[in-house]
Amino acid sequence: MDTKALENKAREHRIEIIQMIYDAQSGHPGGSLSAIDILTALYGYKMKFNPKKPDWEDRDRFVYSKGHACPALYTVLADHGYFSREEFKKFRKLGGMLQGHADRKWTPGVEFSAGSLGQGLGFAIGIALAGRLDKKDYKVYCMLGDGECEEGAVWESAMAAPNFRLKNLIAILDYNKVQQTGKVKDIMNLEPIEDKWKSFGWRTIVIDGHSMKEIVSALDAAVKDGPTIIIANTKKGKGVSFMELNEKFHGKAPNAEEYKKAMEELNA
Amino acid sequence: MPEIATRDGYGTGLLKVGKNPNIVALDADLSDSTKSQEFGKAYPERFFNVGIAEQDMISISAGLAASGKIVFASSFSIFSERAFEHFRNTVARPKLNVKLCGSHAGFKTGEDGSSAQCIEDFAVYRSLPNVAVISPADAVETEKAVEFLASYKGPSYMRTTRAKVPVIFDSNYKFELGRGVVLKKGKDAVVFATGPLVHEALKAAEELDKDGIKIYVVNIHTIKPIDESLVIKLARETKAVISAEDHNVIGGLGSAIAEVLSKNSPTQMEMVGVKDTFGESGTPEELYEKYGLTSKHIINAVKSAIRRKSK
Numbered sequence: 001m002d003t004k005a006l007e008n009k010a011r012e013h014r015i016e017i018i019q020m021i022y023d024a025q026s027g028h029p030g031g032s033l034s035a036i037d038i039l040t041a042l043y044g045y046k047m048k049f050n051p052k053k054p055d056w057e058d059r060d061r062f063v064y065s066k067g068h069a070c071p072a073l074y075t076v077l078a079d080h081g082y083f084s085r086e087e088f089k090k091f092r093k094l095g096g097m098l099q100g101h102a103d104r105k106w107t108p109g110v111e112f113s114a115g116s117l118g119q120g121l122g123f124a125i126g127i128a129l130a131g132r133l134d135k136k137d138y139k140v141y142c143m144l145g146d147g148e149c150e151e152g153a154v155w156e157s158a159m160a161a162p163n164f165r166l167k168n169l170i171a172i173l174d175y176n177k178v179q180q181t182g183k184v185k186d187i188m189n190l191e192p193i194e195d196k197w198k199s200f201g202w203r204t205i206v207i208d209g210h211s212m213k214e215i216v217s218a219l220d221a222a223v224k225d226g227p228t229i230i231i232a233n234t235k236k237g238k239g240v241s242f243m244e245l246n247e248k249f250h251g252k253a254p255n256a257e258e259y260k261k262a263m264e265e266l267n268a
Numbered sequence: 269m270p271e272i273a274t275r276d277g278y279g280t281g282l283l284k285v286g287k288n289p290n291i292v293a294l295d296a297d298l299s300d301s302t303k304s305q306e307f308g309k310a311y312p313e314r315f316f317n318v319g320i321a322e323q324d325m326i327s328i329s330a331g332l333a334a335s336g337k338i339v340f341a342s343s344f345s346i347f348s349e350r351a352f353e354h355f356r357n358t359v360a361r362p363k364l365n366v367k368l369c370g371s372h373a374g375f376k377t378g379e380d381g382s383s384a385q386c387i388e389d390f391a392v393y394r395s396l397p398n399v400a401v402i403s404p405a406d407a408v409e410t411e412k413a414v415e416f417l418a419s420y421k422g423p424s425y426m427r428t429t430r431a432k433v434p435v436i437f438d439s440n441y442k443f444e445l446g447r448g449v450v451l452k453k454g455k456d457a458v459v460f461a462t463g464p465l466v467h468e469a470l471k472a473a474e475e476l477d478k479d480g481i482k483i484y485v486v487n488i489h490t491i492k493p494i495d496e497s498l499v500i501k502l503a504r505e506t507k508a509v510i511s512a513e514d515h516n517v518i519g520g521l522g523s524a525i526a527e528v529l530s531k532n533s534p535t536q537m538e539m540v541g542v543k544d545t546f547g548e549s550g551t552p553e554e555l556y557e558k559y560g561l562t563s564k565h566i567i568n569a570v571k572s573a574i575r576r577k578s579k
């Protein structure tokens with residue numbers, strides 16, 4: 001399939017992400033830029049949903065466990081019409097619907113009230129179990145951060161999903177190699193990460209998380225027998241050279257000069 | 269008045285006491301935010317970043333403490349609660365020497381939104397036997413509290429905040445656990461405040477002075493053990509008591525004072541604090557205004573307490 005349109009969309013979203021965080025002068029650029037290609041494909045290519053009926057019972061669900069990187073999600077949701085792009089200006093501001101961490105209570109289209117890492121995968125399991133009970137054929141996608149995988153709760157959920165034989169659950173690891181205070185491999189090495197998930201009973205697919213072609217084919221291949229995890233090799237800060245693999249831009253907004261440079265690099 | 273965040277006081281305090289080779293520090297991937305990174309840079313061999321794993325951090329802390337180490341462990345206050353039961357059973361019960369510091373507490377956290385705005389830490393940690401609960405008002409007091417804790421034996425929880433607050437104390441200040449600090453004398457009412465609300469209370473007192481209303485302002489830096497005798501004495505003297513905290517009005521400083529007074533000297537109270545609601549994104553100043561945590565709200569509470577006593 002032609003992935004050009006998705007690639008273009010993701011580039012536009014990167015610009016919106018930087019703009020949103022710059023305007024707010026706070027927020028998390030690094031993890032937004034690493035996740036945006038996958039989010040663009042999920043909503044633009046794979047998932048079924050209806051922005052006019054955000055709680056349509058048969059919709060596919062996306063649980064964004066690393067909800068600090070919410071600007072990525074907000075740009076995609078606005079693009080599909082869940083709310084106006086005007087809201088971007090009120091990101092993290094009093095009276096706006098776009099909270100500092102994605103929150104289902106505040107924003108249409110957001111499934112999971114995030115902010116505390118390690119809780120999204122269990123939430124996704126709950127939705128998947130409910131789908132099975134209600135004989136629905138929706139799918140549940142859940143994106144995790146790599147630093148997040150240091151939480152014990154992630155591995156409690158990792159154990160539970162195969163035990164419950166969940167077929168409608170797809171985890172996606174945004175393996176961007178950097179957490180808040182440094183590189184994942186220096187702080188708490190996750191390797192061999194694929195073997196870990198495998199040994200817990202998951203089907204694994206390893207991809208380049210910035211190749212739209214690989215993302216799309218992984219999403220197509222994901223739903224089979226038993227839960228699947230797509231391990232997406234990504235770069236924190238992808239697309240803005242000085243943010244790439246730089247923990248300084250985990251949770252910091254660019255200043256005026258950095259903003260200008262970032263926008264130039266993104267061909268804004 | 270210069271402004272410094274209390275979390276910076278934690279950083280400088282920890283760096284100071286770090287000279288003691290028996291002190292170790294732990295963090296869960298937030299050392300740049302909690303400021304334990306200062307210690308980490310100076311004493312890398314005695315600093316452990318356990319990754320994003322608060323529960324493990326507390327269990328590891330307990331093991332280190334059981335082996336004679338003086339342990340300082342930090343995270344955001346909210347994520348320390350992730351390990352609350354670990355702290356209760358593995359630290360508090362055997363009374364191990366672990367000093368937990370939770371940063372980014374209260375609505376002062378601002379833009380991050382409700383998930384990080386911890387408004388229940390006093391309530392939960394206060395309910396644990398053996399645990400001292402500390403809430404400093406400025407960076408100096410925080411630093412002094414850390415120095416005190418380094419020689420104090422037993423578990424403690426201290427909360428710090430993200431945003432800058434005016435410095436109230438000078439370097440001669442002495443931190444005494446469980447002792448309220450009278451910052452201003454009065455007669456018509458007493459405001460017991462903690463954390464960033466101490467500054468708000470001082471501002472309120474200045475304003476009220478202009479109307480001829482004289483209030484006590486007391487800094488309650490130790491939520492537990494609370495300074496019972498001071499609370500009783502000033503309640504009897506003024507008969508109008510106001511508590512002020514960046515915390516839910518359920519279970520925090522106001523509740524602690526009410527527990528003391530209802531037993532010893534029942535007194536009408538007004539509670540300035542978060543009215544049992546979660547927060548949202550906004551600047552700390554906007555949130556303080558919207559949720560009733562400013563000097564103006566303290567002034568209203570004082571006036572209402574005074575009105576009530578004359579009835």
Ligand SMILES: Cc1ncc(C[n+]2csc(CCOP(=O)(O)OP(=O)(O)O)c2C)c(N)n1
Nearest residue numbers: 031115116117145146147148179180297347
């Ligand atoms: C339980 C918990 N502990 C700590 C934090 C603070 N925190 C927010 S983001 C972050 C780093 C996350 O790293 P990673 O999962 O790799 O996310 P990404 O790099 O994709 O942004 C931390 C420590 C949190 N949100 N939740």
